[in-house]
Amino acid sequence: IIVVSTISGGGLIAYSEANSYNGGRGHIAHADAVASEVVPKKKKVVLLGIGWAGMSFLKNLNNPNYEVQVVSPRNFFVFTPLLPSVTCGKVEPRSIVEPVRNIISKKNIDVSYSEAECVKIDPENKKIYCRDVINTNVKGEDVFAVDYDYLIVAVGAQVNTFNTPGVYENCHFLKEVDDAQKIRKNVIQSFEKASLPNLTDEERKKILHFVVVGGGPTGVEFAAELHDFVSEDVVKLYPKVKDYVKITLLEATDHILNMFDKRITSFAEGKFGRDGIDVKLGSMVTGISDKEISTKVKGDSKSSSTPYGMVLWSTGIGPRPLIKEFMKQIGQGNRRALATDEWLRVEGFNNIYALGDCATINQRKVMEDIADIFKKGDKDKSGTLTVKEFQEILNDVCERYPQVELYMKSKQVRNIADLLKEAKGDAAKESMELNIEEFKKALTEVDTQMKNLPATAQVANQQGAYLAKCFNRMEECERNPEGPPRFRAEGRHRFHPFRYRHLGQFAPLGGEQTAAQLPGDWVSIGHSSQWLWYSVYASKQVSWRTRALVVSDWIRRFIFGRDASGI
Ligand code: FAD
Numbered sequence: 001i002i003v004v005s006t007i008s009g010g011g012l013i014a015y016s017e018a019n020s021y022n023g024g025r026g027h028i029a030h031a032d033a034v035a036s037e038v039v040p041k042k043k044k045v046v047l048l049g050i051g052w053a054g055m056s057f058l059k060n061l062n063n064p065n066y067e068v069q070v071v072s073p074r075n076f077f078v079f080t081p082l083l084p085s086v087t088c089g090k091v092e093p094r095s096i097v098e099p100v101r102n103i104i105s106k107k108n109i110d111v112s113y114s115e116a117e118c119v120k121i122d123p124e125n126k127k128i129y130c131r132d133v134i135n136t137n138v139k140g141e142d143v144f145a146v147d148y149d150y151l152i153v154a155v156g157a158q159v160n161t162f163n164t165p166g167v168y169e170n171c172h173f174l175k176e177v178d179d180a181q182k183i184r185k186n187v188i189q190s191f192e193k194a195s196l197p198n199l200t201d202e203e204r205k206k207i208l209h210f211v212v213v214g215g216g217p218t219g220v221e222f223a224a225e226l227h228d229f230v231s232e233d234v235v236k237l238y239p240k241v242k243d244y245v246k247i248t249l250l251e252a253t254d255h256i257l258n259m260f261d262k263r264i265t266s267f268a269e270g271k272f273g274r275d276g277i278d279v280k281l282g283s284m285v286t287g288i289s290d291k292e293i294s295t296k297v298k299g300d301s302k303s304s305s306t307p308y309g310m311v312l313w314s315t316g317i318g319p320r321p322l323i324k325e326f327m328k329q330i331g332q333g334n335r336r337a338l339a340t341d342e343w344l345r346v347e348g349f350n351n352i353y354a355l356g357d358c359a360t361i362n363q364r365k366v367m368e369d370i371a372d373i374f375k376k377g378d379k380d381k382s383g384t385l386t387v388k389e390f391q392e393i394l395n396d397v398c399e400r401y402p403q404v405e406l407y408m409k410s411k412q413v414r415n416i417a418d419l420l421k422e423a424k425g426d427a428a429k430e431s432m433e434l435n436i437e438e439f440k441k442a443l444t445e446v447d448t449q450m451k452n453l454p455a456t457a458q459v460a461n462q463q464g465a466y467l468a469k470c471f472n473r474m475e476e477c478e479r480n481p482e483g484p485p486r487f488r489a490e491g492r493h494r495f496h497p498f499r500y501r502h503l504g505q506f507a508p509l510g511g512e513q514t515a516a517q518l519p520g521d522w523v524s525i526g527h528s529s530q531w532l533w534y535s536v537y538a539s540k541q542v543s544w545r546t547r548a549l550v551v552s553d554w555i556r557r558f559i560f561g562r563d564a565s566g567i
Helices: 002-021 052-060 080-087 100-105 177-194 201-207 217-237 262-275 321-329 364-377 387-400 402-408 411-423 436-450 457-472 474-479 527-539 544-560
Strands: 043-048 066-071 076-078 097-099 110-114 116-122 127-132 143-147 150-153 209-213 246-251 278-281 283-288 292-297 303-307 310-313 338-340 352-354 359-361 384-386 433-435 505-510 513-518 522-526
Touching: 043 052, 052 066, 052 076, 052 100, 052 457, 066 116, 076 100, 080 177, 080 217, 097 100, 097 544, 100 110, 116 321, 177 201, 177 217, 177 310, 201 209, 209 217, 209 303, 217 246, 217 262, 217 505, 246 283, 262 278, 262 505, 262 513, 262 522, 321 338, 338 352, 384 387, 387 411, 457 474, 505 527, 513 527, 522 527, 527 544
Parallel strands: 043 066, 043 150, 066 110, 150 352, 209 246, 209 310, 246 278, 338 359
Antiparallel strands: 076 097, 116 127, 127 143, 283 292, 292 303, 384 433, 505 513, 513 522
16 A cells, blocks of 8 residues: 555655646656656546536546546536426435536546636636626626547537517426426416416316417426326316316427327327416427417418417527527637547547537448448449348448437338338349439438437437447547547547447326337337336436435425425
8 A cells, every 4th residue: 555655655746746847748857766657647627518518527537647627617417307307396306416526526637617607718828707696796707728649528408499579588498306396386376376366268168278389298297297297296286276277388390299200209299288287289380478478370370369377388499699699700600519430529620529418429420431331332322222222331331320220210211111021022122223313312411310310318328328438448549549440440439430339218297107119120119119108217317315315305395295285
C-alpha cells in the first residue's frame, strides 16, 4: 500500500508541476524519485446537460485519464417517461429525479459539477460561456468561461409551438418536473374551482374541459392518466362535478400514435372512444386565447373556437436557443438538430460531440455507402436485380446499418418490405426481376426516414453509453490507430460507428392497459403489457433509491388512490 501511495503521490507532483512549467500542456517528467515516470495532463471533458444522454455518458465513463466537468442548469436527472404519471398524482415528482451529486459521488473518476447554463460555444478557442443560474437573480447576469479538450453537447430540446399564436401564454407543457407539478396543481384546482357553489353549468363545463394538443405518446398518455384520475378518484372525491368533465384530444394528422403499428393506433382510438375521450383527428390548432382554442379541420378553410379550462401542448420538439445559435455559427443553417457523423462528432469538429435530442446523425455518408453496395450488387450493369439479390444486398446493408432494418418496417417503405417478405422461400418470386430504379425510389424513402432517429430516451441513453465506451478506450485505440478490424480496410475511424438497437416502445392507454410494440413487429395490448410496462420502468430506474420510491408510489396508489391535495 505504501509503495502505491508513494508512486501516485509522485505522479501528482509530476502532473501539477508539468502544468506550471509548460503552460498546462503536460508531458514533462518531474526530476525526483519518479523522474522517469511521465504523467500526462488529464484531458478535460466538458459535458453539457445531465438528461438521458449526459447521465448515461457519465454513468458509463470509467477512464481516470479525464477530468470531467458537468454543466447543467438543473442539478438532477429526470426519468421523463414517468412525467405523465406525475401530472395526476400516480407518482411523486421526487421519486423520478436523481441528484447529479449522487451520481458523481459513486464515480471513481475526477468529476465536478456547475449549476449553470451554457450560453455560447466558441470552438476556435475551445471554450464555452456559461451563465450562473443560481446568481442570475441576485447579481444580474453572471457569465463565466470554461475551457475544454472535448465538448459533449447533450442539452436536449425544447417544446415546439410551430409559432402558433397564444401557445406560450396559455398552454401547459410537459417537459420538466416543474411542468408536471404545475399541471397537477392546475388539474386539482380546476376540480375545486368547478365545485364552488356560485357557478353556472356552462362555467363548470368550461373549467372542466381539458384539451390535449398532439396525439403522440406524451399527449395520449396524459389524456389516459387524466381519464383514469376522473374515473377512479374524481368520482369519489368530486361526485357533484364529475359529469361536467370533458377530455378532448386534438391531432392534426389522420391518426393518433402515428409512429406505432396500425393495430395499436386503431386499438387506442377505439378505447379512447369507449372511454368518452373526444379524439378529433385532422384537427389543426390555429390559435389559443385565454378563453378559447381555435381549430381548423383538414380541408376546411373556416376555423371554429371552443372554450376550455386547461390546454396541454404536446406537439413535438425543436432546438434550444444555444443549439440554434451554434448551428448558425458553424454553417448548419436552419436544421432541426445538430448534424453529427456516425461517431456522434459534430460535422467538421474532432473534439465536439452531440447526442440525444439536440443532435441527429447525418445519414448522407450512410446513404452513399448503401448506394455503393447497391452499385456493386448490380454486377452486369443491366439496371435490374432479382428480388433475391436485392434481399441479399439489403441483409448486408442491415448488418452494417441496423437503422435501415428499422425503417424497412416503417409504413413508408412497407410495400417493398412486404414484397420481400412474401418472396422469401418462393423461388418464382425470388427470381423476379425488379428494376433498380424501384430500389432507388425505396431507398430515397428510407433515406428521408433515416435522417431522424426518433428523439427518445432510448436513443439518448444508448448514445451516451456508446460515447463513454469510446472515451474509455480512447488511449487503447490511439495506440492501435488502425481500429477494429471490421473497419480497418476503410480506415475511416478508430471506433465502430454508433448503432441504435431498437428495444421496442410502449403506449400506456389507461385502465391498466398498455400497448407494447417490441422488436420483430411483436405487438401486445392489454393488462399483461401493463405489467411489462411496470417491470421495464422499474428496472430502468437510474438508482435503487428512485426504484424503491417509484414502486412504493405505485403500491400507494393501488391501495389509497391518488393524492388530490394540489400541492
Ligand atoms: P434531456 O433529457 O432533455 O436532457 C437535457 C439536459 O440538458 C437537461 O439536464 C437540461 O437541464 C440540460 N440543459 C438544457 N439547456 C442547457 C444548456 N444551455 N446548458 C447546459 N445544459 C443544458 N422517451 C422514451 O424513450 N420513452 C418514453 O417513454 C418517453 N417518454 C417521455 C415522456 C415525456 C413527458 C417527455 C417530455 C419525453 C419522453 N421521452 C421518452 C423522450 C425523452 O425524454 C427524450 O428523448 C430524452 O430526454 C432526450 O435526452 P437528452 O439527454 O437529449 O435530453
